[in-house]
Structures are given as C-alpha cells and as structure tokens.
Amino acid sequence: MAHIPDSLLAGYRNFMNGRYASESGRYRALAREGQTPETMVIACCDSRAAPEAIFDAGPGELFVVRNVANLVPPYEPDGEFHSTSAALEFAVQSLKVKNIVVMGHGRCGGIGAALNVNAAPLSPGDFIGKWMSLIAPAAETVSGSTLMTQSERQTALERISIRYSIANLRTFPCVSILEGKGRLTLSGAWFDISSGELWVMNRATGDFERPEEKA
Numbered sequence: 001m002a003h004i005p006d007s008l009l010a011g012y013r014n015f016m017n018g019r020y021a022s023e024s025g026r027y028r029a030l031a032r033e034g035q036t037p038e039t040m041v042i043a044c045c046d047s048r049a050a051p052e053a054i055f056d057a058g059p060g061e062l063f064v065v066r067n068v069a070n071l072v073p074p075y076e077p078d079g080e081f082h083s084t085s086a087a088l089e090f091a092v093q094s095l096k097v098k099n100i101v102v103m104g105h106g107r108c109g110g111i112g113a114a115l116n117v118n119a120a121p122l123s124p125g126d127f128i129g130k131w132m133s134l135i136a137p138a139a140e141t142v143s144g145s146t147l148m149t150q151s152e153r154q155t156a157l158e159r160i161s162i163r164y165s166i167a168n169l170r171t172f173p174c175v176s177i178l179e180g181k182g183r184l185t186l187s188g189a190w191f192d193i194s195s196g197e198l199w200v201m202n203r204a205t206g207d208f209e210r211p212e213e214k215a
C-alpha cells in the first residue's frame, strides 16, 4: 500500500488547491523551459529555517542546498562523495546563478554540537562529528572563551561558520573566477528563528547587520 504521513498528504492537497492552482502556469512553463534561478542558497537542514519560506520564494526562484549547519567544505577534487560541492558545481557551471547566499540561523543544533566538544557521537559513524570538524579550530577557540555566555558562544560560532563557508566557496576555482569577473556575488545571512529577524553580513567587515528598510 502506498504510504506517506497523513500530515504531508493534507499539506499536498492544500498545495494543489492553493499554490499550484494559482501558479500552475508558472509550473508548466518551468517544466517546459527548465529552471533558471538566479540565486543559490546554502542553508541548514533545520526545519525552522526554510529558505523558500524566509525569502517568500516561488517555484524556480531559489536553488537550495541544505546540510547540517550550512557548511561549505573546501575545494577537494579527491574523487570522494561531495554532495554540497556537486550542488555548487551545478549551480555555478550549469545554471550560472548570479548570487550565492550562505544562510545560518540561531539555535543551530549542528553548531551546538560543534561547541559541545566532549559529547558522545550520536551513532558509531559519527557523521555529524566528522562534518562539524570542518570548523573544529573555530569551535575550539569559541568554546574555550569563558568570558562569553553559552548563547553568545553559540551565536558567535554560527556567524563565524558563515564567514568560513564563504571563504571556502572562494577555494572553488569556478567561484573565484566568476566572482573576480563580477558575475557572481557571495553573501552571508543569519536568521533569528524566534524574532524572524534576518541579519546580513557586511562584505567589508564581516559583521552581521540588520538590512536597511527600503520604502
């Protein structure tokens, strides 16, 4: 028997009667002509920080890759399995996106795990531990800072990891070349789940600021 959770089926019916009904022309055109999103978003798997919801994006507008703690690994052409790098390669080389946004968020469980250096792995594979070791040097520095509160350390590492991911994006030759030519912009953002505030990284300083309201 075909099975899917009832809540998803109910949501799907709402989608068909609502969004799909009102945007069916757009879906059909996207099916016919293919996707041409201008922006790639690299976001966390967290169920509370969905880029399409936060940016009010319609079908075909955002090319999204989500992983634990929205990390970009460095460029490593070693023949291993690199899912985020594969999505990045496709977005940049095939879709020719104009923008890449790395979006982190508050209360990130992955970042919390990285700060909790003495925690036991969740399973023998310790996939999260291996993945979060990408930011181990920063995590060790921040977790050792006794002047900061736990929540300050958490927010600091969430934002540091966004800057780290943007630096790693530039280790990919295709990204750095296109950025140098002015055909690709890299941005950072941090979403506060509780208040809904979006903080945007200042490219010059690396600080996170509230965007100016446009009338």
Ligand SMILES: [Zn+2]
Residues within 6 Å of the ligand: 044, 045, 046, 068, 069, 070, 105, 107, 108, 109, 110, 111
């Ligand atoms: Zn997260």
